[in-house]
Amino acid sequence: MGESSESGVDAGVAAAAQRARRSRRWSLLARRHPSAFLLAAQLLSLLLYPLMDQTQSGRLLFGAVALVVVPLAVWVVRSGPFVSLVAWLLALPAMALTVIGVLFEHEALLPLSAMLEAALYFYAAASLISYMLHDHEVTNDELFAAGATFTLLAWGFAYAYFVCQAWYPGSFTGIEPGRPRHWMELLFYSFTNLSATGLGDVLPVSSPARVLTMLEQFAGVGYIATVVSRLIGLTIVRARR
Known part of the structure; x- marks a missing residue:
């Protein structure tokens, strides 16, 4: 016993x-590898976005995804006290407005929340780009950071399109003209622009929407030409050594 x-x-x-x-x-x-966790969260959220429709349950799921991804974006850019402070100043109001807008169905708060989230994602992407450009040795985290930066830029412009559509109704059109584009449509449009594939059924109509589209196209080409090409060059140099 x-x-x-x-x-x-x-x-x-x-x-x-x-x-x-x-x-x-x-x-x-x-x-x-903090960038790997952010990249995984972003890609996993893609699997959840098709479940987010205009119902209350879909909006709650949208708010839950934001509560996970936004703190991860802040966590990745923790390179210094000031950088983290700015990130949290953008993240906390964005999360609060998203939760309030989703739970209490205050549609007017969602564009403001989207604007803050767009600023946070652009800020996080800029921080990761700075991190990759200041490092002269390519590690696995740099490779994860390259993928995470691409998703941050895609999400940031998608939120910018959401704000543009809210402020300028009719900024985008598509197969079903006359209705606002859903979040998944705007995210899909952002990915097609940033990757320069040109595949999509969403078209910018208003001048602000077209300006945002051109800025994203410029950002996508510049990101590949500077950051990604530099990582490839450093990888080749390391292999030769």
């Missing part, structure tokens, strides 16, 4: 030690 109880205690201690090791492993991975 005593031996069985001791073996049970030993098994519990071993299980607790294994959980502690697993937790330390994930913590170390998060500290080394």
